[in-house]
Amino acid sequence: MKGKLYGIGVGPGDPGLMTIRAKELLDGAQVIAYPVKKPGEDGTALEIIKQKVDISGKEVVELLFSMNPDDEVRKRCRAENIDRICGMLDQGKDIAMITLGDVAVYSTYMYLDREVRDRGYETEVVPGIPSFCHGAAKAGLPLMIGEESLAVLSMAKHDIGKVEKAVDCIDNIVIMKAFASIREIADMMGRKGIPLSNATVMSNIGMEDEYVGPLETDRKYGYFTTVLIKKKVN
Structure with a gap:
């Protein structure tokens, strides 16, 4: 059985403003994915959820989203992330990709959601406070x-x-x-x-x-x- 991809807005910064739905899904996800602009960069969204969610025992995955001004470079980077996510979904893993604020407002997640759905996987967008x-x-x-x-x-x-x-x-x-x-x-x-x-x-x-x-x-x-x-x- 394939896993499901969740795009989860964790709010603006205060972990107390994360929604109950977000907390429940993060607790249950096998994989926590978070976006970075550079390899090894601290993930602000990850630091927020760590104050409310026990991530020990979960697979934590860094997803690189290049800020290169060349649009083709950025597209290739997104395609690599989509392939990586779909590979984990094929293993039956539920993935929670976290983002600051609300998922629908200038979020890296929305670049991936439609592509993943078009490949036949189930996704869900979970709003957060902008x-x-x-x-x-x-x-x-x-x-x-x-x-x-x-x-x-x-x-x-x-x-x-x-x-x-x-x-x-x-x-x-x-x-x-x-x-x-x-x-x-x-x-x-x-x-x-x-x-x-x-x-x-x-x-x-x-x-x-x-x-x-x-x-x-x-x-x-x-x-x-x-x-x-x-x-x-x-």
Whole structure:
């Protein structure tokens, strides 16, 4: 009998925010797989679950997802991971692939899910709490209220033009992967006439060096940094 692949969001950083469903599946899985950008790299998601899940006796598998700018290199890397996962599923092993936040939000897992299903294997996506939801809660801010709109964007490619277009027509903008783009975001807000006080930075949410507060261009932020811009402050 073939195993089943689970894509599990473990939340933004605080292990106490991992869902009951995620904990149950992680307890029962024979294999825990986690994504890394470089071989031997610490897996943040793995460190989170180790505080709630006993992984001794489980097979822990590192999956390398290359950040090479060459799209073909990244595709080959994903194909190798899919082959590896399917090989373990053929052995009847249930695999829990863990990811930070929610599986459906900029997650490496979603590159694999459809391909694995298309090969005839069963998969399940298990949601987690996204970092921007936790950050907004910490800041006491609504992401949307009334008839307001919301956009979620990534600054991984430093595409500030995309953010500017969103600001023109969207009430609230969540900018993920923003740690290296704080100055660009601040300058864009200036061009659009939006006060910096309308921006809230959520950095390394749920981790020891967490920061939730105003956007300060001279502050150093952690890798997991998101900015929430609210055009209207209620």
